[in-house]
Amino acid sequence: xxxxxxxxxxxxxxxxxxxxxxxxxxxxxxxxxxxxxxxxxxxxxxxxxxxxxxxxxxxxxxxxxxxxxxxxxxxxxxxxxxxxxxxxxxxxxxxxxxxxxxxxxxxxxxxxxxxxxxxxxxxxxxxxxxxxxxxxxxxxxxxxxxxxxxxxxxxxxxxxxxxxxxxxxxxxxxxxxxxxxxxxxxxxxxxxxxxxxxxxxxxxxxxxxxxxxxxxxxxxxxxxxxxxxxxxxxxxxxxxxxxxxxxxxxxxxxxxxxxxxxxxxxxxxxxxxxxxxxxxxxxxxxxxxxxxxxxxxxxxxxxxxxxxxxxxxxxxxxxxxxxxxxxxxxxxxxxxxxxxxxxxxxxxxxxxxxxxxxxxxxxxxxxxxxxxxxxxxxxxxxxxxxxxxxxxxxxxxxxxxxxxxxxxxxxxxxxxxxxxxxxxxxxxxxxxxxxxxxxxxxxxxxxxxxxxxxxxxxxxxxxxxxxxxxxxxxxxxxxxxxxxxxxxxxxxxxxxxxxxxxxxxxxxxxxxxxxxxxxxxxxxxxxxxxxxxxxxxxxxxxxxxxxxxxxxxxxxxxxxxxxxxxxxxxxxxxxxxxxxxxxxxxxxxxxxxxxxxxxxxxxxxxxxxxxxxxxxxxxxxxxxxxxxxxxxxxxxxxxxxxxxxxxxxxxxxxxxxxxxxx
Numbered sequence: 246x247x248x249x250x251x252x253x254x255x256x257x258x259x260x261x262x263x264x265x266x267x268x269x270x271x272x273x274x275x276x277x278x279x280x281x282x283x284x285x286x287x288x289x290x291x292x293x294x295x296x297x298x299x300x301x302x303x304x305x306x307x308x309x310x311x312x313x314x315x316x317x318x319x320x321x322x323x324x325x326x327x328x329x330x331x332x333x334x335x336x337x338x339x340x341x342x343x344x345x346x347x348x349x350x351x352x353x354x355x356x357x358x359x360x361x362x363x364x365x366x367x368x369x370x371x372x373x374x375x376x377x378x379x380x381x382x383x384x385x386x387x388x389x390x391x392x393x394x395x396x397x398x399x400x401x402x403x404x405x406x407x408x409x410x411x412x413x414x415x416x417x418x419x420x421x422x423x424x425x426x427x428x429x430x431x432x433x434x435x436x437x438x439x440x441x442x443x444x445x446x447x448x449x450x451x452x453x454x455x456x457x458x459x460x461x462x463x464x465x466x467x468x469x470x471x472x473x474x475x476x477x478x479x480x481x482x483x484x485x486x487x488x489x490x491x492x493x494x495x496x497x498x499x500x501x502x503x504x505x506x507x508x509x510x511x512x513x514x515x516x517x518x519x520x521x522x523x524x525x526x527x528x529x530x531x532x533x534x535x536x537x538x539x540x541x542x543x544x545x546x547x548x549x550x551x552x553x554x555x556x557x558x559x560x561x562x563x564x565x566x567x568x569x570x571x572x573x574x575x576x577x578x579x580x581x582x583x584x585x586x587x588x589x590x591x592x593x594x595x596x597x598x599x600x601x602x603x604x605x606x607x608x609x610x611x612x613x614x615x616x617x618x619x620x621x622x623x624x625x626x627x628x629x630x631x632x633x634x635x636x637x638x639x640x641x642x643x644x645x646x647x648x649x650x651x652x653x654x655x656x657x658x659x660x661x662x663x664x665x666x667x668x669x670x671x672x673x674x675x676x677x678x679x680x681x682x683x684x685x686x687x688x689x690x691x692x693x694x695x696x697x698x699x700x701x702x703x704x705x706x707x708x709x710x711x712x713x714x715x716x717x718x719x720x721x722x723x724x725x726x727x728x729x730x731x732x733x734x735x736x737x738x739x740x741x742x743x744x745x746x747x748x749x750x751x752x753x754x755x756x757x758x759x760x761x762x763x764x765x766x767x768x769x770x771x772x773x774x775x776x777x778x779x780x781x782x783x784x785x786x787x788x789x790x791x792x793x794x795x796x797x798x799x800x801x802x803x804x805x806x807x808x809x810x811x812x813x814x815x816x817x818x819x820x821x822x823x824x825x826x827x828x829x830x831x832x833x834x835x836x837x838x839x840x841x842x843x844x845x846x847x848x849x850x851x852x853x854x855x856x857x858x859x860x861x862x863x864x865x866x867x868x869x870x871x872x873x874x875x876x877x878x879x880x881x882x883x884x885x886x887x888x889x890x891x892x893x894x895x896x897x898x899x900x901x902x903x904x905x906x907x
Contacts, residue, residue: 249322250322250323252268252403253334256291267290269404270285272407286400289392315339316341321346322345323349324348327342328348347410352413372408431823441853441856443571443847446570446591448563449608449610456606464545471538491531492532517536518721546562548594549562549606552565581816582815583815608902608903611901616865617867620863620864620906621895624663626818628692631695633891637748639741643663644663657896665679668684682718694735696811700728710723833852833854
């Protein structure tokens with residue numbers, strides 16, 4: 246059958262919008278691999294100034310022809326990172342794109358998630374072609390290159406994408422049915438991600454105004470406190486020089502390092518908690534206030550401030566269209582195949598302080614009128630996967646008891662807290678003595694081990710998570726920890742879970758035993774075998790590890806070996822998550838929660854998924870359909886997974902506002 250590769254070029258308008266300028270088209274037929282520099286056509290629509298290249302009638306004819314081609318379901322479309330191209334084509338009024346069934350970026354990620362996936366890399370890997378992108382880079386980018394250079398560039402992008410299709414399609418077939426299914430699911434997830442972004446998450450304008458006022462007052466209060474402590478009414482906490490003068494000059498903190506050029510004392514947000522113990526009480530209050538101001542400023546600028554786009558088209562703040570925030574979702578960014586979002590990143594929207602409703606930024610997002618939000622979160626998904634893969638009897642028994650209590654309808658408050666139990670093991674104390682900070686710390690350590698991290702990396706992760714949380718008490722606790730403390734926690738954990746330790750050692754040994762030397766560069770490739778997809782993934786291994794844990798593994802292992810440990814768990818989690826999301830979406834489109842159409846979904850007039858992130862999914866459903874929605878989520882998420890029969894339970898919450906789900 247006929248197959249067309251489509252590539253678009255766009256410029257950023259003065260409003261920061263992507264403006265379609267060129268459409269490249271290359272035609273081929275299945276089974277007929279074309280050379281990447283032949284049979285390509287560039288349709289030049291706009292000059293650099295934005296003026297059209299065709300007359301009014303001519304442009305209408307060209308648009309009709311492009312719409313006819315792109316909307317023809319009998320012609321299969323191939324793209325490279327087509328989600329972006331489809332968005333640009335949609336914005337230019339050339340939608341819908343029918344039968345977009347192959348994306349070279351998605352295909353290569355399904356085969357080799359750990360490698361780069363850009364077009365230039367794929368061309369160098371599979372094709373013997375000139376480095377055509379260097380010509381544009383040498384001219385200063387697409388915005389400065391001559392028109393003929395840009396058109397040639399667009400043609401070669403399209404022709405290269407078509408040539409790559411034949412290579413990647415053949416390689417997917419050779420990889421086996423499991424990888425073929427993975428690729429097809431990824432294409433379905435890609436289409437779903439675009440639909441979720443188009444629907445958007447509804448914003449309560451009144452709550453948004455309340456939150457903006459609350460955070461503005463909070464920033465002013467913190468700024469006033471810092472100026473009072475320093476007795477400086479002109480203090481600007483955004484100025485590195487002013488902050489350095491306050492910490493080192495006014496409060497006399499010891500200098501721990503200097504910048505290489507100016508030789509000024511180094512200072513960063515992560516360094517402040519380490520300097521805090523050396524300061525007088527007034528200096529400690531200043532540091533605490535500054536950290537609170539910094540956390541509030543980040544929330545205000547990222548999630549509350551009216552959005553603006555820079556000259557590169559990146560959005561800063563939030564942009565509300567049709568009463569909703571339309572985040573961009575993708576599963577092709579992370580090598581772990583997990584969902585991510587940007588503009589804004591909905592995964593990190595803060596819950597705020599307990600008892601302070603105005604600080605709960607999630608509450609600015611709500612369901613539309615007559616709808617409610619139904620959300621569910623997989624319970625300890627990665628840890629359950631690791632326990633099942635390792636055959637760890639204590640954890641499997643704990644998870645089995647938890648699943649049994651869930652099936653009997655026992656409320657969450659009456660079920661054992663898995664993370665608190667694990668924290669008591671990790672710290673070596675009775676469960677009743679575990680604090681919330683200890684619970685969170687142990688959770689970071691256990692999950693970090695699950696991801697293949699070692700002591701130094703675990704400590705960095707704990708401190709980084711504490712900084713992101715914006716809680717000064719949590720931050721101080723994180724910086725009181727040392728590598729020796731982490732070592733002790735790891736020993737306690739592995740002593741109680743020897744099968745997890747043995748599984749870890751076995752995986753590291755397999756990766757080293759099967760590694761392949763890369764001649765001339767002093768590196769090696771460390772492999773790992775994924776559980777269900779069957780993919781063998783290779784990671785560059787730079788050096789031999791140093792030190793060891795008696796019962797766990799390496800204290801400072803090669804970072805790429807840790808990726809080889811992490812990949813099978815993360816990929817299995819992403820497969821489970823994607824299967825669940827696709828099954829729920831299929832039920833919704835099948836009318837299980839009421840009549841559905843794509844147009845109604847785009848306007849929020851029917852049930853649909855609004856936020857899929859990490860291990861959580863949020864749906865917007867009619868209030869009268871809540872029971873059916875909850876039953877559908879449990880049915881799709883908690884079904885036994887083939888071929889293992891493993892079951893992964895979920896926690897379901899319902900409510901009108903995102904921050905108040907119960």
